[in-house]
Amino acid sequence: MGRRPTPGVLVSDVPRPTDAISDHAIEARAVTRVYKARPAPVTALAGIDLEVAPGEFFGLLGPNGAGKTTLIKIFTTLLLPTTGTARVFGFDVAVQTKQIRRIMNMVAGGEQSGYGVLTVREQLWMFSQFYGLGTREGWGRVDDLIEAVGLGEQRLQRISSLSTGERQKMNLARGLLNDPWILFLDEPTLGLDVSAARVVRHLVSDWRAAVPGRTVLLTTHYMAEADELCERIAIVDHGRILAIGSPAELKRMVQRESIFRLELDRLDGGPAVLAGLPGVVHASPAGGADAGAALDRQTVAVNLVLTDDAALGGVVGALGSLGAHIVALAKSEPSLEDVFVELVGRGFDDAPAEASR
Amino acid sequence: MTGPNLYVHRRTSGPRAAAAWDRRQVLMNNLRTVLGRAFPRLIGLTREPSWLLFEVGLPFLTTSAFVLVYRALQAPSEYIGFVVVGGAMTAFWLNVIWMMAAQLYWEKDQGNLELYFTAPMDMMAVLFGMAIGGMLASCLRAAVVLVIGSVVYGVHFSVDQWLPLLAVFFLTLVALYGLGMMLASLFVLWGREAFHMTQLLQEPMYFVSGLNFPVGQLGFLGALAVALLPLAVGLDAMRQLAFAGGPIVFTTPPPGVEVLILVVMSVVFLGLARFCLRTMERLARHEGRLTARWR
Numbered sequence: 175m176g177r178r179p180t181p182g183v184l185v186s187d188v189p190r191p192t193d194a195i196s197d198h199a200i201e202a203r204a205v206t207r208v209y210k211a212r213p214a215p216v217t218a219l220a221g222i223d224l225e226v227a228p229g230e231f232f233g234l235l236g237p238n239g240a241g242k243t244t245l246i247k248i249f250t251t252l253l254l255p256t257t258g259t260a261r262v263f264g265f266d267v268a269v270q271t272k273q274i275r276r277i278m279n280m281v282a283g284g285e286q287s288g289y290g291v292l293t294v295r296e297q298l299w300m301f302s303q304f305y306g307l308g309t310r311e312g313w314g315r316v317d318d319l320i321e322a323v324g325l326g327e328q329r330l331q332r333i334s335s336l337s338t339g340e341r342q343k344m345n346l347a348r349g350l351l352n353d354p355w356i357l358f359l360d361e362p363t364l365g366l367d368v369s370a371a372r373v374v375r376h377l378v379s380d381w382r383a384a385v386p387g388r389t390v391l392l393t394t395h396y397m398a399e400a401d402e403l404c405e406r407i408a409i410v411d412h413g414r415i416l417a418i419g420s421p422a423e424l425k426r427m428v429q430r431e432s433i434f435r436l437e438l439d440r441l442d443g444g445p446a447v448l449a450g451l452p453g454v455v456h457a458s459p460a461g462g463a464d465a466g467a468a469l470d471r472q473t474v475a476v477n478l479v480l481t482d483d484a485a486l487g488g489v490v491g492a493l494g495s496l497g498a499h500i501v502a503l504a505k506s507e508p509s510l511e512d513v514f515v516e517l518v519g520r521g522f523d524d525a526p527a528e529a530s531r
Numbered sequence: 532m533t534g535p536n537l538y539v540h541r542r543t544s545g546p547r548a549a550a551a552w553d554r555r556q557v558l559m560n561n562l563r564t565v566l567g568r569a570f571p572r573l574i575g576l577t578r579e580p581s582w583l584l585f586e587v588g589l590p591f592l593t594t595s596a597f598v599l600v601y602r603a604l605q606a607p608s609e610y611i612g613f614v615v616v617g618g619a620m621t622a623f624w625l626n627v628i629w630m631m632a633a634q635l636y637w638e639k640d641q642g643n644l645e646l647y648f649t650a651p652m653d654m655m656a657v658l659f660g661m662a663i664g665g666m667l668a669s670c671l672r673a674a675v676v677l678v679i680g681s682v683v684y685g686v687h688f689s690v691d692q693w694l695p696l697l698a699v700f701f702l703t704l705v706a707l708y709g710l711g712m713m714l715a716s717l718f719v720l721w722g723r724e725a726f727h728m729t730q731l732l733q734e735p736m737y738f739v740s741g742l743n744f745p746v747g748q749l750g751f752l753g754a755l756a757v758a759l760l761p762l763a764v765g766l767d768a769m770r771q772l773a774f775a776g777g778p779i780v781f782t783t784p785p786p787g788v789e790v791l792i793l794v795v796m797s798v799v800f801l802g803l804a805r806f807c808l809r810t811m812e813r814l815a816r817h818e819g820r821l822t823a824r825w826r
Contacts, residue, residue, distance in 0.1 A: 199546075209819050228546075244819075250649050254816045263546040273550035275651040287642045289571040291578045296570070303567030304650040304657075306552070306560040315540055322538075353539070355546040384538035387545065
C-alpha cells in the first residue's frame, strides 16, 4: 500500500530535494536523554545512533516506555538530548529550531488539540495561520485537505462533536497543512477502528509518495502497521535500538531455518519417516486448526523444519518414493512479533506497562 | 481527491529552501498567528452567548449592590459613576485572569502547547493573539455594562479631555493584558491548578484596584496598588478624567503621572512576559517538563 502511485500527481512533475544540506533526513549520534526524577533519574534514551534517508518511511517499533516518544520529541524540537547530537535535514535540534519547525509537522494519536467552539474548517484555518500560510491561501488549502481526508460532511461541524476517527483525520489534515518535508507520526492510529486506521495509513502513504524526499518517522506498537508502511524499522526497548533494517531483513534475522507446512494425501509411518532425511531438522504432525482441517479433508498435515529451502527438494523426492502426494505446501514466515520476542525476550503484551516516554 | 495539488501545495526545491524564510515571511507568519489565535475568541462571542449572563449579568448585580449602598448613604453622584466604570472594567480583569493567565495552562493540558512550540511562529504572537481577541471581546462586554449601568442609574459623565481618556483606556488595556501575558507563563511554571490560582487572585485584585470605590480611600495600600497594578492606576486615571470638575478630591497622583506609570507598566509587563515565556520553553526543552514543581 505504501508503494501505490499517488492519485493526480506525477512524480516527475514535482521537485526533488536538491538542496539538502545533509545526506540524512534524520540523524542521531549517541543521543541520550535522562529525566530528573525521584528516587532516581530515569534514562529514557541510552545512546541512540540513527540515520534516516530523505524520502524514507521509517518506523520506531517498541512497547510503551521504550523511548519512542522521547526520541520524536527531540527531533521535533520539544526536548533537548542530555548528551549527543540530533539533526533534521542537517539542522541541529538544539540551535536551529526555527528552521526545523518550518519544514516539519507532527501528529499524535489521541490528540485533542484545538478549540471545541470552532468548526473543522475554522480549526484547520487557525493552524494554517500558525504555519505561515496566507489568509486566503489557508482557506483554500484547508478545503482541499478536508476533502482529501474525507471530512467533507463534517467541515462545518464543531470539533467537539467529532468521533475519534474523524478527529484523527482532522489532526492528520492539520499535519499536512504546511506541506512538511518531514512528518512525525506518534502512534497515529491509536484507538481507531480498522476502517479509520486504514484511511489514515492510505493518506500518509499517498502524501509521502507525492513528492520524492518527503520523509515519515512513525512510532507505533502495532506490528502489522509498521510491517505494512515502513521501509525500515528500528526496534527500540529501554532506550536502545536493538535492531534496525527492513521488515524482511529483520524477519530473516530470526529465521535461521526454513519452516514449511505440508498437507499430504497419506503418509505411512507418520512424520517420523521424514525426520531422518538430509537437511530435515524436525518433522512433526501439525497441531491446532491445521490438524483439524486436515482431518476433515482426510489428509495428513506435517510441520517441517529444514536447514534451508534447498532441502525441500530431497523431501519432495522422498515423499514420491513413499507414494505420498502433496495436497498443499506453504512456507511459514516469521512476524515482526517473532523478531521482537527474539530480541527482547518477551512479547509486546508482556512488556512492563510504563508511562509513555 | 480534488486535484493535482492535493498533496503538493507549496513547491520548494528542498528542505533547505523551505526552511529559509526572509524577514517578511517571519513577520507575516507572526502577524497571521496573532489573527489566527484571536479568531476563536471572537468566534466564541457568537457561539457561546452564556457570556451575557456570566460576564455581564452577574457582575452587574455586584455593581448594582454598590450603587444602592451609595444611594442609601446619600454619597455624591460621582460615586455611582465610579461603580459603573469599575463594573465595566471588571470585564477586562475577568478576561485577563481567566482567559489569559490561565490559558496556557489549559492549552498545555489540551495538547495545544506542544503544537504551538513545534510551529514556526514566535510564541509571543500566540500570546498577542489571545490578548487582542480577548480585548476585543471584552470591549463589547464592557460597553454593554457601561451603557446599561449609565442608563439604569443615570450616570452623568463630565469629560474635559477625551483624547487623554482614550489614551489612558488604551494604555490600561496594554498594561493589563501585558500582566496577563506574563501570568500565563507563570501559571504554567508554578501552578498546581490554574483554577485555584485564578480564584486566589480574582477577589483581592477587585479590592485593591478599587473597582467599586476610589482607590485613594485605601491609603498606603491604594498608593501601592496604583504603583503596581494596571487596573488600579488605569481605573483611577479614567475616573479623574471622566468625572472632572466634581466635588470629589482625588488623593492619588494626577492623570499625567498615572499615564507615565501605565507606560512603564506596559513595557515592564510585556518584557517580563517574553522573559517568562523563554524560561518556560527552556525549562521544557532542558528538563523535559513545563512546570517548576510537581503537580
